[in-house]
Amino acid sequence: MTPDSVHLLTRSTQMSLFRDEQGHVRRAYYGPRLREPGDALEAAAEAPLLYSSLADSVTGLPNASDEYGICITQADGTLSLRLECLGWEVLALDEDREEAVFYCKDPSYPVRVEIHVRSHRESDAFMQWAVIRNEGKGGIRIHRAASGQLNLRAGRYFVTSFRGTWGGESLMSEEEIQRGHELSLLSGTGTRAAQEGSPGFIISLDGPAQEDSGEVILGALAWSGNYRIWFRHSPYHYLFAGAGPDVAPASYLLDGGGTFETPPLILVHSGNGKGEASRRIHRWARRYGLRGGGTERLTLLNSWEGVYFTFTEKVLHGMMKRAADLGIELFVLDDGWFGNQFPRNDARAGLGDWQVNRDKLPHGLEGLVRQTEKLGIRFGLWVEPEMVNPQSELYQEHPEWVIGLPHRENRLERSQYLLDLSNPDVRRYILGVMRELLGKHPGISYVKWDCNRKISDPGSSWLDASHQGNLSMDYVRGYEIILDTLAAEFPDVVFQACSSGGGRADYGTMRRHHEFWTSDNTDACERVFMQWGIGHLFPAISMASHVTASPNHQTGRATPLKFRFDVAMSGRLGFELQPCDMTEEDMAFSRRALAEYKRIRPVVQFGDLYRLSSPYESRVASLMYVHEKRAVVFAWLMDKWLADSPPPLRLKGLDPDARYLVREINMNENGPVTGAHERVFGGDFLMNAGIRIPWKKVFQSVCIEVVETGS
Numbered sequence: 161m162t163p164d165s166v167h168l169l170t171r172s173t174q175m176s177l178f179r180d181e182q183g184h185v186r187r188a189y190y191g192p193r194l195r196e197p198g199d200a201l202e203a204a205a206e207a208p209l210l211y212s213s214l215a216d217s218v219t220g221l222p223n224a225s226d227e228y229g230i231c232i233t234q235a236d237g238t239l240s241l242r243l244e245c246l247g248w249e250v251l252a253l254d255e256d257r258e259e260a261v262f263y264c265k266d267p268s269y270p271v272r273v274e275i276h277v278r279s280h281r282e283s284d285a286f287m288q289w290a291v292i293r294n295e296g297k298g299g300i301r302i303h304r305a306a307s308g309q310l311n312l313r314a315g316r317y318f319v320t321s322f323r324g325t326w327g328g329e330s331l332m333s334e335e336e337i338q339r340g341h342e343l344s345l346l347s348g349t350g351t352r353a354a355q356e357g358s359p360g361f362i363i364s365l366d367g368p369a370q371e372d373s374g375e376v377i378l379g380a381l382a383w384s385g386n387y388r389i390w391f392r393h394s395p396y397h398y399l400f401a402g403a404g405p406d407v408a409p410a411s412y413l414l415d416g417g418g419t420f421e422t423p424p425l426i427l428v429h430s431g432n433g434k435g436e437a438s439r440r441i442h443r444w445a446r447r448y449g450l451r452g453g454g455t456e457r458l459t460l461l462n463s464w465e466g467v468y469f470t471f472t473e474k475v476l477h478g479m480m481k482r483a484a485d486l487g488i489e490l491f492v493l494d495d496g497w498f499g500n501q502f503p504r505n506d507a508r509a510g511l512g513d514w515q516v517n518r519d520k521l522p523h524g525l526e527g528l529v530r531q532t533e534k535l536g537i538r539f540g541l542w543v544e545p546e547m548v549n550p551q552s553e554l555y556q557e558h559p560e561w562v563i564g565l566p567h568r569e570n571r572l573e574r575s576q577y578l579l580d581l582s583n584p585d586v587r588r589y590i591l592g593v594m595r596e597l598l599g600k601h602p603g604i605s606y607v608k609w610d611c612n613r614k615i616s617d618p619g620s621s622w623l624d625a626s627h628q629g630n631l632s633m634d635y636v637r638g639y640e641i642i643l644d645t646l647a648a649e650f651p652d653v654v655f656q657a658c659s660s661g662g663g664r665a666d667y668g669t670m671r672r673h674h675e676f677w678t679s680d681n682t683d684a685c686e687r688v689f690m691q692w693g694i695g696h697l698f699p700a701i702s703m704a705s706h707v708t709a710s711p712n713h714q715t716g717r718a719t720p721l722k723f724r725f726d727v728a729m730s731g732r733l734g735f736e737l738q739p740c741d742m743t744e745e746d747m748a749f750s751r752r753a754l755a756e757y758k759r760i761r762p763v764v765q766f767g768d769l770y771r772l773s774s775p776y777e778s779r780v781a782s783l784m785y786v787h788e789k790r791a792v793v794f795a796w797l798m799d800k801w802l803a804d805s806p807p808p809l810r811l812k813g814l815d816p817d818a819r820y821l822v823r824e825i826n827m828n829e830n831g832p833v834t835g836a837h838e839r840v841f842g843g844d845f846l847m848n849a850g851i852r853i854p855w856k857k858v859f860q861s862v863c864i865e866v867v868e869t870g871s
Contacts, residue, residue, distance in 0.1 A: 166250055166260045167197040168279040168286070173429045175286055176200035177210060177260060177277065183244035185210045185262045185275060187311070190286075191375075192431050208311030210262075211275045211290060213241040227392055227400050229306035230290065233411070234269050235298030242266055243273055256281045256447075270296035278424075283444035287382075287424040294414045299626070301411040306404035307381060308425035314365035314375075317399045319391050320434070321345055322693050323357035327681040327714060329662035330358050332693035332776060334368060337399065342392040346406065350386060350615030350632045351546070351578070352663025359387045359666050360697040362434050363401060371435045371771055372812070378430070378437040379403060380697050382449070382667035383423035385636035410629025423668055434696065435812075439768045442699035446766065449667050450702050451647065451655065451674045456761055457701055457732045458654075459487070459754060460540065460606070464494035465682065465708050466738035469505050471496065473521050477531055482739035484535035486747065487754040490606055491532055492540035497521060502551045508575040511547045512554030514593045529603030540606025540654075541597070545590045546639070547576045547612065554589075561586050563631070565619035573613040581638030582631060583622035590642055598650050605652065609643075609673070611659040636668070643672035656704060665694055675702045675732055682708040682736060683715040684727040685859070688781050688796055691731060692774065700785065701765035705731035707750075709738075719859045721746055722828045723796065725753045726861040729826065730764065730783065730794045733757045749828065756825045760865060763787040770812035780806045780855070786813035789868035791820075793851075800858040808850030811866065814843035819869045822851070826863040833862050840869060 165178035165188070174197055176189040186207040189200030212228045232241045243264040251259045259278040265271070274291040288308035294300050317337045322330040323345070337343055345361065347353040360380035362369055369376055381387055381403045388406040393399055403425050414420050426444065430437040446453035461483040467475060480491050496517075499510030503517050516524045523530075525541070532539040548555050548562060555562070555577070562577040564570035570577060579586050598604055620631045643655070657664040657673040661680035670676065676698075679690050691703060705728040711718045728734065733754070742750070757764075767785030775781035775798050782795035795809055814820065820843055822836040832838075836851045846866065853862055 170281045170284040173284045179245045231304040233301040284440045285444035286427045289424040290422045292420040297416040299415045303411045306402045307422040309402040312399040318364040320362035329679045330694035337393040345389040352659035354665045355663035370433045372433045380426045384668040458489040460490035461735040462492045465736040469496035490538040494542040509551035511549040512552040538605045542608040544610040560621045565617045582634035606654045608656045683712040684724040703731035706734040706736040708736045723859045723861045763792045791866040793864040795862045797855045797860045808852040810850035811846045816844040818843045820866045823865045
């Protein structure tokens, strides 16, 4: 065993690192925890680099790749960086986290790189990132700076990704990376990068990813800007993979004395399929990856699909009253409440002018807050502070604050421009607006933070000519500064990340928000697919899912109210409709369903996820959550064939020796569907024989509570 080694251990996994004779840091092992951790160094001579630079890459060797993690042009114009590890330390951060920091330096240039690897004992998760320090006087240009890399050895490699677009976010697909081929997952929008695909992946070794068997590595990049994730299957059967921010198309200029820190790459390993990998990253996320991951999320009514821009104070009061009658805990006023000289009556005006529109709301926001307090519910508000309409007082006063290219027409998207968050004056303005809103209205307990366009004309009047390539990175850092400041000053306000739907469903954003809006597409049928995909990376507590009107406003598809509830109840339940238009029958069902959700909320929001039947592979989609001695099962019939009989639902995650009371909940007027209602079964029976459901028609759904009994 080499003395220059570090073994980071969790409950079930292990990562072993060491410094070789040339001063390189190498990863000797990443996999299941060994009884003797030092055995991982047996094949140390073949271990790949933990973090490679351009000058470190050695081609021609079986375990070497010309894919490098970091690429720099030095101040003298030389495209070169070689990293020598001068030393390291292992920090015990607390009882759960341990961090190894390797201090590397280029022997010929004043550039230092710290490589950080952090373990999380209870969740079996690791994080890796790098810190680049320019200790010279001249600037250096960073062309690539990955957060982490992997070098894997197997016979075959399959990669699952979560790609998408507006209205169809995080749709899951899997493909085999053939020998000699590569796959890159990219996003270059600058702001709503996750809408092109959440920056996460699953690598399955030796076969397609299975739910409960096989070796997989799940990764997620904690970054809300441009990213690049790559996979290369070498001719020698190694898979080289890595992930990090993408500075393309221009390099990032790091001035003398400056520091550049990559976002963390979160990794979990599982020898028992992707189901266990998801449960591990969910446990990590609830403790470290989300704001307030240990606090229950409230049910809410969002005004958007109910009234859009057209509302009055009286209309909102009516919605609030109905919401309170239903048992909803929070009312959120969406777009359209602001602007006086340029009133926000549609998407073409008002962004940037965050004054209350007194024509619509004569008693202001304080009047709405008083009304919600009188009804015993809370109040929330929609904002989009990163944007500005040309028809606004702000744009007339500060046209230089928007992102755009000189000598070029600045293109509009959704009738708006993007404010330049690299500019500290812009950040001060946004912070001033939010401080006034939240400081003067302490009754605002929830903020829906939207971002509805990308960077299309990447120019900044704030940055000088040599730093124009820094815009996409500095924009994200500016966004993070604003949200971190607001979190510190208003710690009790819940923040939702919305970006034309799921454009910021990433762990960079979620460190600063409590939840994300999964998609602007609220069709319950399509939401099953999107929530199934994003649920591989994110726990249910982070996933906002709303009951909306039927036919659906985006697709025109009609679905039963129970189906819409059962889909929304598998995430953070909310409403997005005009409750005053609901029939008394639907109101009665909704009251019962909301009460049931509050009762099972701890199971859904804090439970371990077990996927039972995939909508991508079956006409039945089903999943369940297990928390302490309770479980909740959701099943949805996505399509119906007459000559068809889907298999029973075989549950997972139960104690095979325990007895469980099975109860259907959230039932409609037809009563229970299964023959298992109000019966007691053994955990072994429920997991092996399962529950039979006599499916009858498309969009039928079932919600089942399973509670351990004392006998």
